[in-house]
Amino acid sequence: MSHAPDSPHSSLPRTPAADLWRHTLSQIPSVFGRLVYLHSLRDPNTGHYRHHGLEAIFGQTEANRAMQQSHELVFAEWLEFHLDQQKADLEIYVAGLEPERKTVVEAWSRLEPYRSLPPDSARSVERELFLADLETLLSLMRNELGVASPDPDA
Secondary structure, three states: OOOOOOOOOOOOOOOHHHHHHHHOHHHOOOHHHHHHHHHHOEOOOOOOEOOHHHHHHHOHHHHHHHHHHHHHHHHHHHHHOOHHHHHHHHHHHHHOOOOOHHHHHHHHHHHOHHHHOOOOOOOHHHHHHHHHHHHHHHHHHHHHHOOOOOOOOO
């Protein structure tokens, strides 16, 4: 069954991935923010993605597939950025958070919440690159903000 676009101005077909992009992902101003959001939809106990609205319209299987594919695409987009692009994008994300930048950088340096952001399908080399880039960016941000390294030997 095919779905009509939401409006005559819409160029995306009515698919779970298009709906996810149109109604949610396009509203998130940074690629890193989209990565965080998609990660938040993944159930850590099952690895399946959950989004009530998409599931209600398209069913759990199609919605899960769309979220998984979107997670993979956003992750690949982040990895394709040069380090300066990643830093600018990460700055946009952090600027939109409630705590001040220094608090975020301190917490991330200590807790490393970014370690679980890659999609399950990411290859180990992609995960290693992602983590190396994030740790480099955090180091730069710590230096800019005067945040001490969490590692006393660093």
